[in-house]
Every structure is written in structure tokens, then in C-alpha cells.
Amino acid sequence: MVEQLKAPDLATWLRDETRARPFLLDVREPWEFSHCAIEGAVSMPMGGVPGRVEELDAEREIVCICHHGMRSQQVAMFLASRGFERVFNLSGGVHAWAEQVDSHMPTY
Numbered sequence: 001m002v003e004q005l006k007a008p009d010l011a012t013w014l015r016d017e018t019r020a021r022p023f024l025l026d027v028r029e030p031w032e033f034s035h036c037a038i039e040g041a042v043s044m045p046m047g048g049v050p051g052r053v054e055e056l057d058a059e060r061e062i063v064c065i066c067h068h069g070m071r072s073q074q075v076a077m078f079l080a081s082r083g084f085e086r087v088f089n090l091s092g093g094v095h096a097w098a099e100q101v102d103s104h105m106p107t108y
Contacts, residue, residue, distance in 0.1 A: 002076040005063060005088040007096040014040075022061040022088070027075045032067060036106045038097055046071045053082060061086040067108075069093040 005013075013019060024041035026033055033043040044052055046066070056062065062084065064072035069091050076089040090097070098105040 002073065002080055003088050004091040006091050007100040010063060010090060010097075011101045020061065022063045023057065024063050024065060025056070025072075025075070026065045026094075027071050028066050028094075032108070035108055036094055036098070038065060038094065038102075041065060046075055049075050049078065053079070056084070058084045059086075061088065063088045063090055065090045065093060067093045068095050
């Protein structure tokens with residue numbers, strides 16, 4: 001089971017200097033990522049994840065991100081099936097982030 005992470009909770013985590021920063025895996029398409037992204041996120045479109053899974057650190061906490069949280073949930077479940085134990089899904093995706101955390105982030 002993949003843990004769901006709400007946007008305000010991720011924001012709190014990212015501000016917490018006593019906690020290791022998670023790897024922010026943005027699985028949206030390049031045009032989406034170029035339109036808006038959470039600072040520090042790394043773009044790896046969903047379709048490319050299976051071929052690039054070896055680039056990810058299974059020991060690190062990974063937060064999967066997409067537009068509304070559906071594609072990222074699928075990627076998070078895929079990673080969990082490959083032995084990644086510290087995987088989270090950003091519930092509501094960047095849309096929730098723009099609504100609840102960063103009102104200056106462009107939406108689409």
C-alpha cells in the first residue's frame with residue numbers, strides 16, 4: 001500500500017530541516033513539467049519510469065507527483081512492487097499544491 005501525502009503535509013516536510021528531503025519524482029509529461037513544477041522535483045515521465053527505475057534510490061523516501069495524483073499513484077504502486085518501501089503519492093498532485101500551498105504556481 002502506498003501512503004497518500006497531502007500537499008500541506010509535503011510542504012511541512014520540505015521545510016523541516018531536521019528531516020531528510022524526499023526525492024520528488026514528477027511523472028508528468030515534459031510540457032506539463034515546464035509549465036509548473038514543485039521546486040526541486042525531477043522530471044521522469046511515467047512511460048519512462050520502468051526503463052529508468054535503476055536511477056532511483058530504493059533507500060530514499062520518494063514522493064511521486066503528477067497533475068491530480070492518478071498517474072503518480074500508478075508509478076508509486078509500480079515502485080512498491082519493485083521493492084521500494086518508502087514511496088508516497090502526492091494526493092491531488094500539483095493542482096492541490098497550487099491550491100493549498102503555492103498560490104503563485106500556474107495551473108492547467
